[in-house]
Amino acid sequence: MLRRAFLASAPLAAQLQPFRFEPAEPFPGSPILFSAAEGPLAGTWMNRPLLFERDEGLKRWLALAAVSLDAEPGPHDLLLGNGQKHAVRVAAHAYRTGRLTVPPKFVSPPKAVLKRIAEEREIKKAAFAERTRRVWAGPFAPPLDTRQTAAFGTWRTYNGKTQSIHHGLDFRAAAGTPIHASNHGRMLISQDMYYEGGFVVLDHGEGLFTLYMHLSAFGVKHGDLVKKGEEIAESGGSGRVTGPHLHFGVQWQGLYMDPATLLALRFG
Ligand SMILES: [Zn+2]
Numbered sequence: 001m002l003r004r005a006f007l008a009s010a011p012l013a014a015q016l017q018p019f020r021f022e023p024a025e026p027f028p029g030s031p032i033l034f035s036a037a038e039g040p041l042a043g044t045w046m047n048r049p050l051l052f053e054r055d056e057g058l059k060r061w062l063a064l065a066a067v068s069l070d071a072e073p074g075p076h077d078l079l080l081g082n083g084q085k086h087a088v089r090v091a092a093h094a095y096r097t098g099r100l101t102v103p104p105k106f107v108s109p110p111k112a113v114l115k116r117i118a119e120e121r122e123i124k125k126a127a128f129a130e131r132t133r134r135v136w137a138g139p140f141a142p143p144l145d146t147r148q149t150a151a152f153g154t155w156r157t158y159n160g161k162t163q164s165i166h167h168g169l170d171f172r173a174a175a176g177t178p179i180h181a182s183n184h185g186r187m188l189i190s191q192d193m194y195y196e197g198g199f200v201v202l203d204h205g206e207g208l209f210t211l212y213m214h215l216s217a218f219g220v221k222h223g224d225l226v227k228k229g230e231e232i233a234e235s236g237g238s239g240r241v242t243g244p245h246l247h248f249g250v251q252w253q254g255l256y257m258d259p260a261t262l263l264a265l266r267f268g
Contacts (some may be wrong), residue, residue: 197239
């Protein structure tokens with residue numbers, strides 16, 4: 001059973017497993033870390049390209065991806081370039097709903113800012129279309145060490161009107177709290193945006209991005225390479241918020257994933 005692949009206890013047995021993945025029960029909106037004994041290897045998952053690259057510590061070939069929030073529970077095929085096919089069972093998952101109240105200008109933006117919003121949408125679109133070489137390595141680290149206050153995937157109603165899905169994980173953070181890079185990456189966006197407020201996007205390669213919102217100060221510039229754990233910004237309460245906090249998002253090739261599940265992956 002593929003789903004039980006990570007239960008093997010002996011490290012040697014784990015090393016010899018031809019193929020496995022983590023978490024044991026992926027669900028709509030979860031990350032999925034594929035691990036193969038042999039490589040390099042190309043693949044296709046959720047109609048998107050995957051590249052298995054060597055992890056020298058693990059002596060295995062890894063590819064990190066996401067399960068679409070829209071994915072139906074049940075088997076989904078991972079197609080590999082060597083002709084193999086693995087059926088991965090996606091488990092059902094229930095997300096909560098919530099209500100929030102924000103300043104009215106964030107629910108019905110005034111005409112004067114529509115151009116700005118449209119321009120920022122294009123900047124994000126271009127950024128998330130970047131496909132660079134992988135620079136992430138090993139587990140992802142929390143951007144700060146505080147309590148998580150709002151989970152990923154909640155259906156939110158703003159001011160009783162606009163509905164949207166919460167595409168990230170919120171951390172408690174007083175304004176001015178140092179924010180750290182979750183993994184090695186390249187600074188792709190660092191600017192103020194209407195909804196996101198102070199906004200940083202790191203490109204980790206192969207279509208994987210981490211997003212940091214509502215910031216009050218930037219520590220690095222566009223194009224800078226940053227190391228995992230390096231301070232990249234300070235938190236704040238800018239953009240569409242009810243108060244200061246850090247919103248941390250993770251996107252893979254257009255799909256948002258649950259950051260809490262990513263942070264819990266063992267990469268073993
Ligand atoms: Zn948030």
